[in-house]
Each structure stands twice: as structure tokens, then as C-alpha cells.
Amino acid sequence: MDHEASLGFDMRFSPRIVRAAAAISGAALAFTPGVMFAQEPGHGIDGASLGLLWVVPFAGILLSIALCPLLVPHFWHAHFGKVSAFWGAAVLLPMFVLLGPATALYEVLHVYLLEYIPFIILLLALFTVSGGVRLKGQLTGSPEVNVAILALGTFLASWMGTTGAAMLLIRPLIRANAWRNRMVHTVIFFIFLVANIGGSLSPLGDPPLFLGFLQGVPFFWTTRHMLFEMLFISVILLAIYYVWDRIAYAREDTSQRPRSDEKLAIEGGINLLLLLGVIAAVLFSGFARLGEFEMYGIHITFENVIRDVALIGFTFASWKLTPLASRKANEFDWFPIVEVAKLFAGIFITIVPAIAILKAGTAGALGFIVDLVTSTDGSPNTLAYFWITGTLSAFLDNAPTYLVFFNTAGGQAVLPQLLTEVTTLAAISCGAVFMGAMSYIGNAPNFMVKSIAETSRIRMPSFFGYMLWSIGILLPVFLVMSLIFLR
């Protein structure tokens, strides 16, 4: 496979894309009642005045991501960057026409400088650094060893990202169990725990939590307030897995079992130090207060700039210090991060009107979403927050889903209240992180793990076959967890 190795974005618009986006912008104009936009940089959009058509590009890009790989796989693989650019332009052009260049530029800079660029830099750093660590050696896939690997991965996921932990451990886990006839259940529980649930305790664990961190949620807030939820689910799942694997193991022909464990060794250990650096850089930006500077009405703090520069430095150091052979053995490729960068470039633009409308609360065109998660007495319905955020995160990307419900709950304007009251934000965070495990497309590492297992000739369940597992096992556990912790 010969993928583009650069990290540049393909944001050139063809005339056809511009014409189509202009058509959509015209329609948006026609359906926007009493458009009122701030004309000065720094004031942003008045969401209460926006019609529902402004949300079409956001829905469009999310649906394109969900459906195009299924319906037009070759087109999608070759052109997803252009599709992302198309939907981004479908928001930018109307903004440009209706608001004027100044406010459109402000909105783009605001979302890119404060959210998109730091988000991509962190993902790039975690992807590069964790992709340089390799676990060598051979274990024997007994129930005890498998539970230990799952537990280790669940712990690591919060600190090196679900993708990093999953990529580090899935190949050793498959190697350890290669002699066994039954191992699909092991891969599925690995997806549940390591690729999703384990990533709930820090902003490094799962992208939506980092977006929360960028919005002002303290670094250790999730550690403190999602710990019991995460432990409750993890312990139950590990116990179910152990019993399941014991029964499966008893039916295996143990004469095929490798005779002894080969000593484990870490290759690319320098990346573990760099990973500590990544954690330290993010922590630093959460605690240090070094002042800020203004760019086009946008306030950028020095600690965030230092964090991002440091993360780029760690990325560069990891690339230079990790032997290429080690990267090849890990099957490291830049393409996934390029794909993430291109698609999120569109998502972060298209989500701007949606967030503005949600900020308007019940007065906005998306007031029905606010109503959905509000009790009759006007208080937040935390169970609704959990299940709706979770259901959407199971099939759409959980990062924008988190942002939508974070803003539905009031967003940065009521952050102190959200942090003190705890349950609403915990419900949104739990829904976004935990329920990504419900389908192969709920979180990127789910599908990565599936692909690696299938490449190793493991017959993984189909899309709906996997959902029978998740509905049968995860849903009851989530139900009990939500009733205990999120009411």
C-alpha cells in the first residue's frame, strides 16, 4: 500500500464543489428566518436566528462518514478529503456571504486555533509515540494470561489513548491465542475494554474527553468522576470474560498449546518516556497560567501554545528515535492520522452552526434536542444525556457527539456548574466513551482491531453479528451502571 506520507490537507475546492456548496448556501438563506449576524470579529454567530438548514452540512458529513465506506467504498477511500472539504464549504460559503468575510474568518480561526489544531496535534503525538512501542515475545493464551492482558490494556488506555493501547496489545494477544480454536470472544472483549471503556479516565484516553479538556474540563475531572463507573463496568466484563474463557479453554486441545512462555520485551522503549512527556505537556497546559495573547479577537493562552509545540517536539523525537524496522513491524502508517485530519477539518467547520444553535437553548432551532434531555421540572435528565449521547456515539464519531451534548448542557458558559454538579457531564462523557463499544464504527480502534484479527485469519462477526454481542453483554451492564451512578 502506498499512502501519501504528508500531513497536508487537501482543501482545494473544485468548481463543481463550489457550485454545489453555493446552492446549499442559497437554500440556507431561503430557510433562515430573520438572519441576524454579528459583523464584528470576536462576537460570533447568534444561534437563535439560525434555521435548521444550517445543520445539514454537519449531518451530511457525519452521514457521509457512516455510509460512504459501505455504499461507495472505492470512491470514499480515494476522495474522503474532498467530501470533507465539500461539507466544510457548504457552511463556509453561506457564512461568508451572509456574515461577511470578517465573521466567517473569525469563526474559522476560533474553531481551528482553539480546538481543531490542538486536537489533531494531540492525536498525532499519541499516534506517533504509541505507534513506536512494540511488545515482543510470546505468551500462552490461558484465561489468566488473557485477563491480565485485558486488564493491562484497560489501564493503559486512559494514558496512551485507546488506539495506542489497542495497537500495542492486540498482536501479542492474538499471538498468545493463535493455537486456540475459539478466540473471537477474546478479541470482542478486547474491543469492549481496551478500545473503549478503558479510555475514560483522562483526556488522553479518548478524543471526546480531550475536546472536553480544551473546553475547560480539568485534566483529572474524568479520573475522579468516572472512576467508579469505569471500574464497575470493567470488573463485571473481566469477570464475565474469565468465566467464558475458562469454559472455552476447557474445550481446547491443550496438546497444541505452546510449551513455555517466551520472555516479553519492549521494543522502542524510548517512546514510553516520550509518552510521559505527552502526559506532562497536557497536564502542564491544564495547570499553568502564563497569560494570553489575542489574534483576530481570539484569546490564545501561552500554556496551550507551549503544550502544542512540546507535543510536536515529542512527535518528531519519536519519529527520529524509533528504528524504522520497529515501525514496520508495528505496521505503522501515516494514513490514519491524515484521514483523521482531513475529516475533522470538515467536522469542526460544519459543527459551528450546530453549536451556535445549541447554545441558544430552547430558543434555537435545535430546541427539541434540549427538550429531549430536560426533565419536566427543567433540570437536566442525566439518563437521557447518557443514552442519547451513547446511542449516537455508537454509530457516529463520538468526538462531535460529545461536543453537541456538552453544548446542549450549556457548554463553557455554565462549566463551573457542570463541573460541580458532576452527573450531567459524567453522563455525557460516559455515553460518548463507553458506548463507542457498541459497534465496529463507534470508535476507530474497534475496526482497527477487527482488521488486524481478520488479517490473522480470525473469523470476526459481521457488523450486526458484533452488535448481537454488544447488545447482549454491554447493554445490560450499561443499564445497571447508569441506574446506579447517573441518576
Added chain:
Amino acid sequence: MVKSVLIGTNGSQWSQSAVKLGLSLARQLGVRVTLLGIVDVQGLAHGEPLPIGASAFKAERDARLLADARQRIEAALESAAAQAAEAAVEFTTRFVEGSPEEELGKEVQRHDLLIIGKRAVPRSDHDPAPSKTLTATLHHSSRPLIVAGDEIPDSPSVLVAYDGSRPAARTLAGYVASGIYANNGITVMGVGNDVPEITGHVQRAVDFLESHGRSPKMRIVPVGRGIADALVTAARDESAGLLVMGAHGQPRLKEALFGSVTRAILSRVPVPLFVDH
């Protein structure tokens, strides 16, 4: 009379049975065979929903699975060609990529008879998923089809399962026209509890076979524990090397929920099954 035979092979245990049976029949009939290997591109690299950041993993997986499949099919064709040469059967090999159902459907139009293996049932998580090719081919093949079993007796007799239906009558006519095992013993069997009615059906098949110079035996058995059981017992008693039977189409939902007699027979009867849908 059969003039040319198409044998599908994918390297599985059952398709090796198909090659063995096909070459044995081709040698007896003195006809040429085409050995067809198909890489199921759609099955291995189909579109599926993807999360953001995972498309490279899918592309990598698809490329590897396709490369493995190409290697496996090429090896299967080489092995089948070597067996054909050893059996002194005139043969050609064809390697194609596409949907097995479609490619078999196209290629079989050049031949009189198609021979393929049974559907392999996975016994471990490492075995490939069961192929849908056999079910589709049973329903849509434009030529008579033999599904190879796991046994090829030396001097086989032929067992005809006959219920008087249109598929059964067409299959019997197709079998007679094929000339396969034309000089071997043949038994026409009816399964049912209404003996006079079943006997009437079977007698028509016996008359047809006698008009083609065959001397069939007649066998009527009660349903008992099911049609598949009755056929397994009869095949064993008669030392049958070929079971001739009409395949009954039924709605896919019904077949998915309750299975079909044909599928039950395919999974349980060890002898090759001749079907003309």
C-alpha cells in the same frame, strides 16, 4: 450426453472432493474438463461502515486477504491440473476474479455439467465463513449440478429420490441425458406415508427410466425420522455413489428460518448429489 464438465475449486477439502469426482466422471465419459478457480473479490473486499481513521486498516486487510486468496486458488488449480494430467483427462484451467456465483453462472454456459464441493462448516474461529456460492448455485445454475460428497465408491449404484414434482422430473431427465453411470444399477425411491400415492409417483419415474433402457428397482419408505434420515439409510443400503434429487426452491426467509430438505441432505448424505434446478 455430457461433452464437457466444469469443476469449481477453491482449495477447500470439499472442493478437492469435487476435483476427484469430476476427473473420475470425465475419465469414464471420455470428456474434457475445465478447472475453474475464482477469487471472491466482492466477498473479501466488500464495502463496510468505517470509523474515522480506520480506512487504511481496511485497505491493508483487504489487500492481504486478496493476496492470500489468489495464492490459495492458484495452488488449488495447480494441484487439480496435476491430478487431471495424471488421470489422462483433457483439461484447461481458468483463474478469474469476481463473484463466485456470477462467474460460475457465466462459465457453466460453456459446459453440460457443473461439479462443485459442499459448503464447508467452520470448526474453529480460524476457518473461513461458510460460502454462499453453493446455495446460490443450487437455486440458479443453468446446467445440471453435482455437489461432491465425501465418498466415491468404486462401482456405484444410483439412487433417485422421487416425489413426482416438476423439479424431481426435470432432474431425472437431466440425469438420464447426462449419461453418467448409465450402465450401473439404479433405484428409484419414494419417501412418504401415503404408500399408494408415493408408489404412483415412483412408478412414473420407473417407466421413464425403462424407456431409456434402464432397469430400475423401486423402493418406498415411510417418512419416519425425516426425509434426510431415510435417504442416508437408503444410500448406505444401496451402496449408492450418486443421489439424484430435485431441489425445491422456497422463499429465502423460510429457508433461512427452517432450513431446506436439500440443505439437510447436503450436510448429512455422504454421496454426491445430482440436481437440475
